[in-house]
Amino acid sequence: MRPEQWIPLRTRAIFDFCKWDVQCEDHSVLSPFPLLIEPATALFLNEAAEALALEAFSAEQEILERAQLIGRLGLPLEIEKKLRIASRAKPVFHALRVMRFDFHSTPQGWRISEVNADVPGGFIEASGWNSLFAGGMAGVSAPQSTSERYAQAVRDVVGEDGLVALVHATGYSDDRQVMQHLARRFAAHGLRTCLLSPAHLRWTEGRAEIHANFASGYPDAIVRFFPAEWLPNLRREDSWEGYFQRTHIPISNPGSAILLQTKRFPLVWDELRTDLSTWRRLLPQTIALIDTDFSPDNSWVLKPALGRVGERIGIRGITPDSDFRKIVVEARRSPERWVAQKRFEILPMPTPCGEKYPCIGVFTIGGEAAGYYGRIADNPIITQDAQDVAVLIRTTAEGKMA
Amino acid sequence: MTPEQLYAIWAPPDSVWSPWVLPVPFAELIFHEMPAPAQIPYSLEWIRERAGRHFAIVADLPGEEAIHYGLALLEFGFRPVPVIDGSPGPGGGVMIPPNPSIPGHKVSRSPSVVDMRGLLLALCQGAKPLKLARLSEDAPPAFLLDSKRMTGGVSDEQAFDNRWMVFPQDFPSARFLLSKGIKKVVFIHDTFQVQPQEDLAHILLRWQEAGIAVETKSARFGEAPVPIRVTRPYRFRAAWYRALAVLGLRRNDAGGFGGYPPPPSSGAG
Numbered sequence: 001m002r003p004e005q006w007i008p009l010r011t012r013a014i015f016d017f018c019k020w021d022v023q024c025e026d027h028s029v030l031s032p033f034p035l036l037i038e039p040a041t042a043l044f045l046n047e048a049a050e051a052l053a054l055e056a057f058s059a060e061q062e063i064l065e066r067a068q069l070i071g072r073l074g075l076p077l078e079i080e081k082k083l084r085i086a087s088r089a090k091p092v093f094h095a096l097r098v099m100r101f102d103f104h105s106t107p108q109g110w111r112i113s114e115v116n117a118d119v120p121g122g123f124i125e126a127s128g129w130n131s132l133f134a135g136g137m138a139g140v141s142a143p144q145s146t147s148e149r150y151a152q153a154v155r156d157v158v159g160e161d162g163l164v165a166l167v168h169a170t171g172y173s174d175d176r177q178v179m180q181h182l183a184r185r186f187a188a189h190g191l192r193t194c195l196l197s198p199a200h201l202r203w204t205e206g207r208a209e210i211h212a213n214f215a216s217g218y219p220d221a222i223v224r225f226f227p228a229e230w231l232p233n234l235r236r237e238d239s240w241e242g243y244f245q246r247t248h249i250p251i252s253n254p255g256s257a258i259l260l261q262t263k264r265f266p267l268v269w270d271e272l273r274t275d276l277s278t279w280r281r282l283l284p285q286t287i288a289l290i291d292t293d294f295s296p297d298n299s300w301v302l303k304p305a306l307g308r309v310g311e312r313i314g315i316r317g318i319t320p321d322s323d324f325r326k327i328v329v330e331a332r333r334s335p336e337r338w339v340a341q342k343r344f345e346i347l348p349m350p351t352p353c354g355e356k357y358p359c360i361g362v363f364t365i366g367g368e369a370a371g372y373y374g375r376i377a378d379n380p381i382i383t384q385d386a387q388d389v390a391v392l393i394r395t396t397a398e399g400k401m402a
Numbered sequence: 403m404t405p406e407q408l409y410a411i412w413a414p415p416d417s418v419w420s421p422w423v424l425p426v427p428f429a430e431l432i433f434h435e436m437p438a439p440a441q442i443p444y445s446l447e448w449i450r451e452r453a454g455r456h457f458a459i460v461a462d463l464p465g466e467e468a469i470h471y472g473l474a475l476l477e478f479g480f481r482p483v484p485v486i487d488g489s490p491g492p493g494g495g496v497m498i499p500p501n502p503s504i505p506g507h508k509v510s511r512s513p514s515v516v517d518m519r520g521l522l523l524a525l526c527q528g529a530k531p532l533k534l535a536r537l538s539e540d541a542p543p544a545f546l547l548d549s550k551r552m553t554g555g556v557s558d559e560q561a562f563d564n565r566w567m568v569f570p571q572d573f574p575s576a577r578f579l580l581s582k583g584i585k586k587v588v589f590i591h592d593t594f595q596v597q598p599q600e601d602l603a604h605i606l607l608r609w610q611e612a613g614i615a616v617e618t619k620s621a622r623f624g625e626a627p628v629p630i631r632v633t634r635p636y637r638f639r640a641a642w643y644r645a646l647a648v649l650g651l652r653r654n655d656a657g658g659f660g661g662y663p664p665p666p667s668s669g670a671g
Binding site: 011014018023024026028170171176177199211213235 | 404405406409410415421422424425426429430487488489491492513558559560561562563564565566570571572573574575577578
């Protein structure tokens with residue numbers, strides 16, 4: 001892409017869609033080319049993600065009802081206790097549940113590496129970056145905008161003029177930008193928003209009240225962009241316990257989402273009555289590190305139960321040796337908080353910048369497909385160093401840069 | 403002038419350093435008119451004595467002083483590069499200048515832990531001098547940081563906690579600097595500590611280990627910079643340093659995020 005095309009596009013991403021983290025050391029976070037997929041691929045990804053989401057909802061409910069399974073998922077003890085109590089509450093409300101399933105192209109077809117069921121990121125890219133890129137190309141269309149779909153879903157639940165608390169790590173601009181972006185989209189759908197930290201909320205009998213020096217009131221809904229496993233670190237228990245209890249307001253996502261977020265979720269599948277056939281087909285075999293002598297060869301990937309954005313994922317031969325050794329030591333020290341997942345071959349694809357490994361995160365909202373977040377990396381692990389790439393659907397065989 | 407027009411002045415397309423001008427403070431800025439440029443109080447004779455030598459500057463000074471310092475460097479051919487990753491906080495942005503209809507121009511207390519109003523005003527004040535400056539495309543960079551980023555002023559748990567840190571990912575690599583002829587960096591501070599703050603040490607030591615000389619001096623005095631050996635910070639080059647640091651940032655504070663990674667002496671692994 002020529003600079004006279006690129007710079008306005010980047011500027012629009014920053015100021016129209018709040019994409020503030022556009023540079024990482026020497027490279028642009030935004031890829032200068034898009035990822036084109038065929039309509040049939042889009043249809044497959046959507047249907048697979050929807051099937052995964054529905055199976056996941058059912059599995060989550062069953063785990064909550066069979067509380068003895070919760071202890072096997074590698075969760076923080078405080079959360080485990082709250083979830084055991086929550087198991088006696090009403091079924092989880094799913095209309096505002098947001099998930100992102102990360103799909104990879106393999107020689108055997110599409111496979112998923114994980115689901116981000118707790119606080120999935122990528123709204124800006126799945127909405128703004130895709131649509132910006134599509135505007136400069138012929139023969140392609142942008143997938144549906146995740147943020148528009150989300151705003152509409154929230155609006156449908158809370159009604160016009162409803163107050164939505166956008167709970168996030170206020171000091172972290174990577175999170176702040178997502179909240180600012182969603183606040184704009186929500187406002188366009190007639191919603192009021194308040195951006196705050198989880199410490200600015202107090203929960204009483206299933207209702208949250210804002211306690212801040214810049215805002216007050218009772219939110220009609222909560223969007224949580226703060227990982228569930230970090231909530232118990234808050235000083236006040238009444239700032240976080242509500243996420244794991246029966247509430248009178250919808251939470252997107254409730255604390256129980258951590259039951260699916262943990263990489264140890266597959267370890268309880270065999271004890272569930274829920275049909276998880278789509279999961280079994282698309283997620284590689286996942287095993288517990290039963291004994292500390294487990295010695296991962298090249299065919300296994302070590303993953304922490306609650307790792308984020310690729311952190312602490314160990315693949316022999318790909319993860320730098322010194323890091324891999326540390327991961328193995330840590331996994332052997334606390335095997336109950338780790339899993340080993342069968343490694344699958346990811347197909348690289350040729351790009352204008354050499355071979356890259358793509359990953360398409362498919363969002364679902366309320367169990368329905370809701371857009372794509374694309375990333376590409378120089379190696380098969382998608383980490384914070386990956387680039388964000390627009391995902392576009394080819395509408396004609398000639399789909400190309402205009 | 404819109405926020406993006408102001409950003410384009412600070413990060414012009416023809417500067418090689420523009421990718422490192424973080425958009426965060428610009429994106430939430432609201433202002434109605436262009437204030438007059440600030441008076442620059444610093445003595446910069448030490449730079450005049452080094453005329454013709456190609457080096458970079460990292461100015462870690464409180465709030466608006468960092469920006470003013472960068473603007474003063476325009477005269478010496480430096481490109482100011484604000485690396486400000488903090489959000490001003492609630493209210494949808496900061497109005498510059500303050501609304502004159504408020505009786506007595508009363509300045510209310512900032513709802514945020516780090517009061518960024520002075521810094522934002524300074525960014526606006528920089529528009530005119532930056533537009534008038536005739537900097538070359540490869541003008542050496544002066545990276546500008548707010549030294550109050552990790553402390554702020556308000557210690558109220560109901561305040562908006564907007565403290566932030568810098569990470570190696572926020573800066574060019576040593577390899578990039580060297581490719582642009584930058585073989586030395588002068589670190590400017592306003593304390594009696596010659597060593598950089600913990601987060602900045604992660605960046606300066608990486609550069610130093612790659613062969614870039616690091617010197618230091620106080621902004622308050624006119625002495626010449628002196629070479630330093632940057633002290634190895636906690637978790638230097640550790641895998642997932644960024645993730646761990648952010649985790650530490652969030653763990654220790656009910657307001658959300660005020661605690662920072664403990665120093666090595668605390669024994670944390």
